[in-house]
Amino acid sequence: MKATVERTPLPTGREAADVLVVGASAAGLSTVEALRRQGYAGRVTVLGAETHAPYDRPPLSKQVLAGVWDPDRAQLRSREALSALEAEFILGEPAVGLDAATRTVRTASGHTLSADAVVVATGTRPRTFPGQAGLAGVHVLRTLDDALALRDALRAALLDSARLVVVGDGVLGAEIAATARTMGLDVTVAGPQHAPMASQLGPRVAGLLAELHTGRGVRLRPGAGVRGLVGSAGAVTGVGLDSGEVLPADLVVVAIGADPVTGWLQDSGLRVDNGLVCDSRCRAGEGVYAVGDVARWHHDQLGALLRLENRTNAGEQAMVVAANILGGDRAYTPVPYFWTDQFDTKVQVHGFIPTGADAETDADADAGMTVVDGDPATGRFVARYRHAGRVTGVLGWNMPKQTRLRRQDVADALADGPARATALR
Numbered sequence: 137m138k139a140t141v142e143r144t145p146l147p148t149g150r151e152a153a154d155v156l157v158v159g160a161s162a163a164g165l166s167t168v169e170a171l172r173r174q175g176y177a178g179r180v181t182v183l184g185a186e187t188h189a190p191y192d193r194p195p196l197s198k199q200v201l202a203g204v205w206d207p208d209r210a211q212l213r214s215r216e217a218l219s220a221l222e223a224e225f226i227l228g229e230p231a232v233g234l235d236a237a238t239r240t241v242r243t244a245s246g247h248t249l250s251a252d253a254v255v256v257a258t259g260t261r262p263r264t265f266p267g268q269a270g271l272a273g274v275h276v277l278r279t280l281d282d283a284l285a286l287r288d289a290l291r292a293a294l295l296d297s298a299r300l301v302v303v304g305d306g307v308l309g310a311e312i313a314a315t316a317r318t319m320g321l322d323v324t325v326a327g328p329q330h331a332p333m334a335s336q337l338g339p340r341v342a343g344l345l346a347e348l349h350t351g352r353g354v355r356l357r358p359g360a361g362v363r364g365l366v367g368s369a370g371a372v373t374g375v376g377l378d379s380g381e382v383l384p385a386d387l388v389v390v391a392i393g394a395d396p397v398t399g400w401l402q403d404s405g406l407r408v409d410n411g412l413v414c415d416s417r418c419r420a421g422e423g424v425y426a427v428g429d430v431a432r433w434h435h436d437q438l439g440a441l442l443r444l445e446n447r448t449n450a451g452e453q454a455m456v457v458a459a460n461i462l463g464g465d466r467a468y469t470p471v472p473y474f475w476t477d478q479f480d481t482k483v484q485v486h487g488f489i490p491t492g493a494d495a496e497t498d499a500d501a502d503a504g505m506t507v508v509d510g511d512p513a514t515g516r517f518v519a520r521y522r523h524a525g526r527v528t529g530v531l532g533w534n535m536p537k538q539t540r541l542r543r544q545d546v547a548d549a550l551a552d553g554p555a556r557a558t559a560l561r
């Protein structure tokens with residue numbers, strides 16, 4: 137490893153001579169690939185906290201958890217493709233500090249690395265309940281190791297006819313419940329919303345998702361705020377609700393959201409506020425960029441700071457970051473997109489769905505929804521959403537091709553300019 141080097145900021149518009157990427161996952165790897173594709177031949181180092189070669193997370197709650205994919209299939213690239221990048225991967229070595237002025241990163245084992253450009257791609261980590269770590273039978277799901285541990289626990293639970301409670305009614309909780317139920321487990325989902333993913337899908341479609349789950353035998357406990365976990369002799373025995381009720385559980389997955397991994401940036405001199413705050417070029421400071429789940433950047437078309445936790449963003453943002461490292465001046469203005477697979481249903485969302493938070497009532501929120509293709513009654517449809525007179529999003533339910541075709545409606549609305557686009561969020 138190199139010793140610390142004093143750095144002066146690069147004049148804007150000059151290409152970096154060497155690049156250090158912190159975080160060896162989807163966003164970090166995509167940045168390296170984009171740099172090479174855009175013709176960058178300089179030195180690239182990738183620092184990763186995990187010992188695994190870069191792998192993809194979406195299959196972790198689906199195929200890997202179900203055991204239908206060998207874990208190797210989740211690898212993002214083959215060994216050959218990685219070595220063709222001619223980047224140095226330093227794995228199992230977390231960054232613990234950054235001096236943004238000199239673009240110098242300290243690692244857990246006491247080394248320092250400096251570069252002309254530093255890319256922060258450290259993602260998010262799961263939220264937990266106090267005392268959770270000391271209780272056997274409680275899991276989170278973020279990493280490959282988490283997925284394999286949970287997969288084994290689900291298999292054992294199946295043999296023991298054990299009860300699984302998933303705490304959290306967001307996308308991850310809903311996916312884990314669907315996978316576990318498909319494996320044959322007794323599954324209960326507890327969360328505060330009236331239906332799973334209501335804050336992302338709006339009341340009506342969340343209601344359809346609730347029907348999908350209950351129709352397959354998942355027990356939903358809507359409107360159930362969770363107070364904490366209950367244990368005995370060091371193992372979990374239940375989930376305590378705000379109402380005082382305790383849901384009995386032999387196995388619990390806590391899926392109550394994730395926080396950006398920014399603790400290591402505390403003394404960096406950069407602004408950290410629900411992510412690493414960046415300008416519209418994804419630049420957090422001179423020569424320092426952020427990409428993926430950890431990045432909170434200014435979306436010029438929305439006129440607001442935005443942080444997205446989805447797979448497509450990791451790849452799309454990386455292309456803009458790479459271009460700007462190489463002297464470009466590109467604003468990052470994506471149409472946000474995510475998908476989720478639950479049972480045999482694929483839900484895709486381009487843009488934003490107005491939810492109860494944007495409207496007086498659920499009925500008002502749904503009033504902006506128009507089915508433009510298919511029919512919810514047949515289990516295949518595309519819906520377009522409006523809020524304050526503008527298209528805000530498109531949602532597809534088992535109609536991927538038709539959903540994609542409607543994306544342009546959202547892009548056009550976004551391109552209409554910041555003042556009007558604020559209605560989108």
Ligand SMILES: Cc1cc2nc3c(=O)[nH]c(=O)nc-3n(C[C@H](O)[C@H](O)[C@H](O)COP(=O)(O)OP(=O)(O)OC[C@H]3O[C@@H](n4cnc5c(N)ncnc54)[C@H](O)[C@@H]3O)c2cc1C
Pocket residue numbers: 158159160161162163164183184185186192193194195196197229230231232257258259260277278279308397400427428429430444445446447448450473474475476477
């Ligand atoms: C189980 C699961 C299922 C998902 N399913 C979907 C889906 O169906 N659709 C969808 O759109 N999105 C999905 N996502 C979200 C998607 O996977 C993420 O948006 C994407 O992984 C973000 O990539 P990232 O590289 O920014 O962050 P991450 O993938 O979190 O990678 C960050 C990397 O940085 C490393 N790191 C952290 N701290 C340090 C440090 N101090 N030093 C060095 N390295 C560090 C971490 O170990 C990690 O490898 C899913 C996520 C999960 C967890």
